[in-house]
Amino acid sequence: MGLKAAFEGLGLNSKPKYSDEGELEGGDNDCFELKHYDENMNQDSDDEWGVMVPARDQHYYVGQKKYSVCHTHLCRVRRAL
Numbered sequence: 001m002g003l004k005a006a007f008e009g010l011g012l013n014s015k016p017k018y019s020d021e022g023e024l025e026g027g028d029n030d031c032f033e034l035k036h037y038d039e040n041m042n043q044d045s046d047d048e049w050g051v052m053v054p055a056r057d058q059h060y061y062v063g064q065k066k067y068s069v070c071h072t073h074l075c076r077v078r079r080a081l
Helices: 003-009
Strands: 030-036 059-062 065-068 070-076
Touching: none
Parallel strands: none
Antiparallel strands: 030 070, 059 065
16 A cells, blocks of 8 residues: 555555655655765765765764664644545
């Protein structure tokens, strides 16, 4: 079952409020993508067009403390009244 069918099964509008270009779509849902990783970090540093190191395997340091990067999708689902 896809998200559209799940939303409609719950009586929710399945359309986003805005398109990827920022135009109004007529939906009720605000969706966001949060990227906090290095998309240029390649598995082979000598290969300019190589495969990106997966975000789950990327880390960075602040001082001596190691942090994980993140990549997530968030949706605020609204029920029209």
